[in-house]
Amino acid sequence: MLVINNLHAEINGKEILKGISLKVNPGEVHAIMGPNGSGKSTLASVLAGRELVMVTAGEVLWEGKNLLDLSPEERSHEGIFLGFQYPVEIPGVSMVNFMKTAINESRKAKGMEPLSPSDFLKLMREKKNLVEIESGLTSRSVNEGFSGGEKKKNEIFQMAMLEPKLAVLDETDSGLDIDALRVVANGVNKLKTPQNSSIVITHYQRLLDFIIPDFVHVLYKGKIVKSSGKELALELEEKGYDWIKKELEQA
Amino acid sequence: MKELSIYEEQNLNFSHLTDHMEKLNDPLPRFFREAREKAAVSFGEKGLPDKKDEDYRNFPINNLFEKDFKYRFFKEIVHFDINHIFKCDIPNLDTHVIILLNGFYHGGDDQLTELQDGIKFGSLLAATKELPEVVEKHFSKYSGFGRDGFVDLNTSLARDGVFIYVPENSVLEKPVQIVNLIFSNKELFIQPRNLIVLERNSTFRLVVCDHALTTNHSLGNSVTESYIAKNAKYDFTLLQNEHNNASLINHHFIYQEENSRVETNTISLHSGLIRNNHFVTLDGERAENIANGLYLMDKNQYADNHVFIDHAKPNCRSDQLYKGVMDDQARGVFSGRILVRKDSQSTEAYQRNNNILLTDEARMNSKPQLEIYADDVKCSHGATVGQIDEEAMFYLRSRGISENEARLMMMYGFTHDVIKNIHVDSLRGRIEELVYKRLQGELAKCENCGFVNV
Numbered sequence: 001m002l003v004i005n006n007l008h009a010e011i012n013g014k015e016i017l018k019g020i021s022l023k024v025n026p027g028e029v030h031a032i033m034g035p036n037g038s039g040k041s042t043l044a045s046v047l048a049g050r051e052l053v054m055v056t057a058g059e060v061l062w063e064g065k066n067l068l069d070l071s072p073e074e075r076s077h078e079g080i081f082l083g084f085q086y087p088v089e090i091p092g093v094s095m096v097n098f099m100k101t102a103i104n105e106s107r108k109a110k111g112m113e114p115l116s117p118s119d120f121l122k123l124m125r126e127k128k129n130l131v132e133i134e135s136g137l138t139s140r141s142v143n144e145g146f147s148g149g150e151k152k153k154n155e156i157f158q159m160a161m162l163e164p165k166l167a168v169l170d171e172t173d174s175g176l177d178i179d180a181l182r183v184v185a186n187g188v189n190k191l192k193t194p195q196n197s198s199i200v201i202t203h204y205q206r207l208l209d210f211i212i213p214d215f216v217h218v219l220y221k222g223k224i225v226k227s228s229g230k231e232l233a234l235e236l237e238e239k240g241y242d243w244i245k246k247e248l249e250q251a
Numbered sequence: 252m253k254e255l256s257i258y259e260e261q262n263l264n265f266s267h268l269t270d271h272m273e274k275l276n277d278p279l280p281r282f283f284r285e286a287r288e289k290a291a292v293s294f295g296e297k298g299l300p301d302k303k304d305e306d307y308r309n310f311p312i313n314n315l316f317e318k319d320f321k322y323r324f325f326k327e328i329v330h331f332d333i334n335h336i337f338k339c340d341i342p343n344l345d346t347h348v349i350i351l352l353n354g355f356y357h358g359g360d361d362q363l364t365e366l367q368d369g370i371k372f373g374s375l376l377a378a379t380k381e382l383p384e385v386v387e388k389h390f391s392k393y394s395g396f397g398r399d400g401f402v403d404l405n406t407s408l409a410r411d412g413v414f415i416y417v418p419e420n421s422v423l424e425k426p427v428q429i430v431n432l433i434f435s436n437k438e439l440f441i442q443p444r445n446l447i448v449l450e451r452n453s454t455f456r457l458v459v460c461d462h463a464l465t466t467n468h469s470l471g472n473s474v475t476e477s478y479i480a481k482n483a484k485y486d487f488t489l490l491q492n493e494h495n496n497a498s499l500i501n502h503h504f505i506y507q508e509e510n511s512r513v514e515t516n517t518i519s520l521h522s523g524l525i526r527n528n529h530f531v532t533l534d535g536e537r538a539e540n541i542a543n544g545l546y547l548m549d550k551n552q553y554a555d556n557h558v559f560i561d562h563a564k565p566n567c568r569s570d571q572l573y574k575g576v577m578d579d580q581a582r583g584v585f586s587g588r589i590l591v592r593k594d595s596q597s598t599e600a601y602q603r604n605n606n607i608l609l610t611d612e613a614r615m616n617s618k619p620q621l622e623i624y625a626d627d628v629k630c631s632h633g634a635t636v637g638q639i640d641e642e643a644m645f646y647l648r649s650r651g652i653s654e655n656e657a658r659l660m661m662m663y664g665f666t667h668d669v670i671k672n673i674h675v676d677s678l679r680g681r682i683e684e685l686v687y688k689r690l691q692g693e694l695a696k697c698e699n700c701g702f703v704n705v
Contacts, residue, residue: 076649092668105652
């Protein structure tokens with residue numbers, strides 16, 4: 001469903017991604033690991049359509065279409081979801097209004113009628129239970145005054161509401177204690193179906209104890225330098241990234 | 252009445268204000284005439300403020316009198332039923348409505364109307380006859396003389412605005428609503444003068460709507476004095492929703508005694524030019540003042556809010572929150588002055604002013620001024636002028652929300668922490684609706700405050 005071919009991208013004239021190729025099929029979980037500054041978040045930004053990042057070469061195909069032609073909102077309507085590393089606080093915009101607008105804009109794009117208020121509230125309740133988010137959070141402004149863990153849970157809640165085909169989770173584990181990590185991972189696992197896929201971006205292997213990937217890729221200096229099964233994550237945990245760096249230098 | 256008609260509308264010649272006052276030689280008590288004369292002398296000495304005046308430095312005063320404004324010395328005899336041209340259409344807004352037509356009290360001048368518990372309202376003129384001692388005690392006591400030429404001008408020509416009297420211990424649940432209507436085929440200069448008196452332990456809510464029904468140029472120079480006695484509670488909302496040809500200069504002097512609580516909401520949705528001077532004196536311990544404001548300006552509109560909070564006694568608290576969204580070439584000023592006097596210990600005074608500029612040409616000047624002479628004081632101030640948060644914009648768009656809708660949601664969210672403080676529910680609902688329409692770029696008018704042709 002997602003095909004990335006030889007992707008090059010830069011931020012403010014500095015090349016960050018230097019030829020990435022990746023293929024994600026329905027139902028697969030891909031983990032992308034790598035040291036800080038290797039380009040993990042830039043890859044997530046390209047997929048979600050952040051304007052700051054400029055693609056200079058290569059292509060990204062989504063179900064056969066050129067993803068890079070689509071606006072961020074169109075990508076969302078197409079079923080792509082980005083879980084933010086730093087979810088944004090939006091004072092004065094209520095979670096309810098935010099989610100209602102998001103869902104109804106997506107329905108509109110698909111030619112569907114807006115959800116009735118009662119159906120919407122039912123959906124909210126259902127998804128809240130699923131991802132174990134405290135009821136109080138959804139009656140507040142978007143992320144305003146949320147703790148780090150609450151913000152990340154809220155990302156998973158939004159993902160549950162929008163039911164994406166592809167979820168890109170950008171360092172969802174950063175700043176989480178082990179309980180919050182478990183809640184977030186449980187949410188992701190519960191939402192998994194044979195049709196939808198995820199790309200889990202992480203620095204640590206810790207999250208992958210809870211979310212079992214089908215593939216692990218190591219991103220280093222803007223390139224995928226190693227791809228393997230889930231055992232690669234364990235090896236990285238044990239040996240650190242230096243091992244990969246050394247291997248590359250020797251090659 | 253016939254011989255008066257020659258004075259009905261005139262070009263106002265500021266240099267001969269005292270001559271004009273002879274025309275106002277009506278049966279008013281001596282204290283009232285004396286106050287007028289004092290103001291006229293003061294005005295004669297200082298005149299209108301100009302660019303050299305720090306408080307009016309950014310104010311486009313030179314353009315203000317380019318129009319050939321007519322001043323009406325006497326009330327117009329209206330030959331139509333006001334209900335045919337105006338009826339406030341806010342659903343479920345249950346208020347006692349007072350109409351000021353072209354600056355004059357609309358309705359009987361002869362006597363005040365009594366509500367419950369001795370609560371009275373009517374024209375200031377009627378009050379000078381019926382409750383002269385109350386008017387004498389308060390009239391021009393808080394506005395003072397010589398501090399602002401516009402105020403002196405208003406005082407010297409003061410005649411017939413709204414008077415409200417809320418006696419001790421009375422509580423009026425239903426708000427009173429003053430509607431300032433301009434309905435004329437002339438370019439009018441109007442000068443309403445209002446006096447609101449809340450005696451001890453009373454509770455009162457006032458809503459003021461500024462509306463021009465006709466699209467001619469107009470200039471309003473209004474002065475309201477509010478006296479809030481010990482333990483009294485006053486909730487005040489001003490809704491300024493005019494058109495580009497209307498200019499409003501509005502002064503509100505609030506004098507608070509011990510343990511009183513005042514909350515004001517100044518909502519400026521639309522007008523060519525708006526100047527709000529908001530003066531608060533906290534002259535009794537444990538008095539509290541909450542001043543909120545919201546201004547949404549576009550095109551060449553101008554909004555200028557001056558707030559001055561005088562902490563004259565210890566243990567008082569004040570909190571200002573003013574927010575603005577400026578589009579196109581709109582310009583604005585926020586000036587918030589907090590004065591904590593030497594003996595006003597344990598003062599709490601807060602101020603925030605946040606602005607969003609939607610274009611490169613929009614301008615906003617934000618000037619916090621804190622003068623603190625006491626040492627045991629909690630004070631904070633913060634001013635921001637910025638653009639729409641791009642990161643928040645991307646966040647909303649990444650959830651499938653279009654750019655336009657996202658911008659609207661964020662601007663609406665930005666205004667919300669001001670609007671949520673409006674305690675008259677049905678009015679808050681309407682203001683939410685008007686703000687939403689305004690942010691969408693629609694002309695936000697209450698149905699029945701639309702324009703009529705004359």
